[in-house]
Amino acid sequence: MRPPGIKDVAAQSGVSIKTVSRVVNGEASVHPETRSRVLEAIDRLGYVPNTAARSLKSGTGGAIGVLIDSLADPFFASLVSAIEARALKEGLSVLVASTGLDERRERDQLTGFIAGHQVAGVIIAPVAAELPYLEAFRNVTPVVAVDRPLAAFDSVVVDDYAATQLAIRQFVELGHTRIAFYDRDERFLTIRRRYQGYTDVLAEAGIELDPSLVSWTIDGTLDYAAETERLLGLDDPPTAFFASNAKAAIGLTTSLHRIGREGTAHIAFGDFILADVLRPAVSCINQDPFVIGTAAIERLLELRESPTDEPREWIVPTSLVPRGSGEIAGPMRQHTVDAGTASTTTMVGGPAA
Numbered sequence: 001m002r003p004p005g006i007k008d009v010a011a012q013s014g015v016s017i018k019t020v021s022r023v024v025n026g027e028a029s030v031h032p033e034t035r036s037r038v039l040e041a042i043d044r045l046g047y048v049p050n051t052a053a054r055s056l057k058s059g060t061g062g063a064i065g066v067l068i069d070s071l072a073d074p075f076f077a078s079l080v081s082a083i084e085a086r087a088l089k090e091g092l093s094v095l096v097a098s099t100g101l102d103e104r105r106e107r108d109q110l111t112g113f114i115a116g117h118q119v120a121g122v123i124i125a126p127v128a129a130e131l132p133y134l135e136a137f138r139n140v141t142p143v144v145a146v147d148r149p150l151a152a153f154d155s156v157v158v159d160d161y162a163a164t165q166l167a168i169r170q171f172v173e174l175g176h177t178r179i180a181f182y183d184r185d186e187r188f189l190t191i192r193r194r195y196q197g198y199t200d201v202l203a204e205a206g207i208e209l210d211p212s213l214v215s216w217t218i219d220g221t222l223d224y225a226a227e228t229e230r231l232l233g234l235d236d237p238p239t240a241f242f243a244s245n246a247k248a249a250i251g252l253t254t255s256l257h258r259i260g261r262e263g264t265a266h267i268a269f270g271d272f273i274l275a276d277v278l279r280p281a282v283s284c285i286n287q288d289p290f291v292i293g294t295a296a297i298e299r300l301l302e303l304r305e306s307p308t309d310e311p312r313e314w315i316v317p318t319s320l321v322p323r324g325s326g327e328i329a330g331p332m333r334q335h336t337v338d339a340g341t342a343s344t345t346t347m348v349g350g351p352a353a
Contacts, residue, residue: 004045004047005047006020006021006024006047008045008047009038009041009042009045009047012041012044012045013034013037013038013040013041014037015034015037015038019034019038020038023035023038023039023042023132023136024042024133024136035132039135039136042135042136047136062091062092062093062120063092063093063094063095063117063119063120064083064087064092064093064094064095064119064120064121064122064123064297064300065094065095065096065097065109065110065113065114065117065119065121065122065123066080066083066094066095066096066097066122066123066124067096067097067098067099067106067109067110067113067122067123067124067125068080068096068097068098068099068124068125069098069099069100069101069125069127070098070100071096071098073246073247074246074247074250074270074272074273075147075245075246075247075270075287075289076125076289078289078290078293079146079147079289079290079292079293079296080094080096080293081290081293082289082290082291082292082293082294082297083123083293083294083296083297086293086294086297086298087297090301092120095113095117095119097109097112097113099125099127101127101187102127103127103128106124106126106127106128106131107131107133110122110124110131110133110134114137114141119141120141120304121141121142121143121144121300121301121303121304122141122142122143122144123143123144123145123146123293123296123297123300124143124144124145124146124150125145125146125147125148126145126148126150129150129151129189130150130151130152131143131150131153134153135152138307139307139308140307142300142303142304142307144156144296144297144299144300144303145157146292146293146296147190147292148188148189148190149189149313152311153311154299154303154311154312154313154314155311155312155313155314156292156295156296156299156314156316157190157292157313157314157315157316158287158292158315158316158317158318159315159318160190160191160193160194160197160269161193161194161196161197162197163194163197163269163285163287163318163320164193164194164195164197164198164201164242164244164269164285165197165198165200165201166285166320167242167267167269167285167320167326168197168198168201168202168242169201170267170320170326170327171240171242171265171267171326171330172201172202172205172207174240174265174327174328174329174330175329175330175331176239176240176265176330177207177239177330178210178213178236178237178238178239178240179198179202179207179213179238179239179240179241179242180213180214180215180231180238180240180241180242181195181198181213181214181215181242181244182215182227182231182241182242182243182244182248182252182266183215183217183222183243183244183245183247183248183251184214184215184216184217184244185216185217185222185244185245190245191244191245194244194269195214195244198242212234213231213234213238215227215231222248222251224248224251224252224254224255225251225254225255225258227255228251228252228255228256228259229255229259232259232261232264239264239265239330239331240264240265240266240267240328240330241264241265241266241267242266242267242269243266243267243268243269244269245268245269245270246268246269246270246271246272248268249266249268249269249270249272249275249282249284250272252266252268253266253268253275253278253282257278262278262279262280263280263328264328265325265326265327265328265329265330266282266283266325266326267282267283267284267285267320267325267326268282268283268284268285269284269285269287270284270285270287270289271284271286271287271288271321272284275323276323278325279324280323280324280325280328281323281324281325282323282324282325282326283320283321283322283323283324283325283326283327284320284321284323284326285318285319285320285321286318286319286320286321287316287318288316288318291316292316295314295316299314
């Protein structure tokens, strides 16, 4: 019996061959109801759009495609390393590509992975919130999203909102009321969730949000040195900084040390190399890329055996790692030493009369 073809899908769904092709290619011009009808026909018939991809179903794919923002990002570099280590144990190689946060480039890279390289699966840090053109390949090429959730596919993420709240609450408890949100990049759902955690903690503490304390990334760039100087040059400067990602944390820490302000309180969302050997060492939200990467490839391997499993969002736990920089008290908390006992005490609201 011949395998179902594009003509069969067209007949089954009552549309033209051209419309089926547009659905398979993920073109946005197709009416949602028509798209749904075509995808149902594809699933019902077991149609595989790319004949070369059929070999994946029998397990001959020898590589996993990993699509990330950029290898220059320390988080993603570590994540790829974890994926590669686990893949090699399974006899799989790893192909890595970047999106540059461009949706068109994302689509081109995915098409290259699936149709060109015939990968056994894809792990992706998605740019677009939805990738409908991948639906047609679901049963032959499993996909797992990392860092950011992807509608209709398995995702391995952290609770960005709750983790940020943990960091900001620590600043508030230490007496800080001028807390900077360093690197707000609206392109990322993760950063939007972290910013929401930041603003919600300020609100619950009765601290008015000051827009001047928010550092915006414009067009994907932020001059960390200039932004650090801008913030510290305010009439009422921040006494604590929350760096929203590892790259921003490196930029912030470098800037603070360069101008001799390394004693300023700061917490990074995500760890980075040498963060623990600086003075003070950098406190961070431990968003472990090795744990995330390993969890993603483990799920990908499961989906190769059970491609019809219902997609889930897998949340990797995080923790606040205290190293010194995040434990520096605000201006309303003063440390004094009792000469008789040589013990250190903390007072809130200024020294005793």
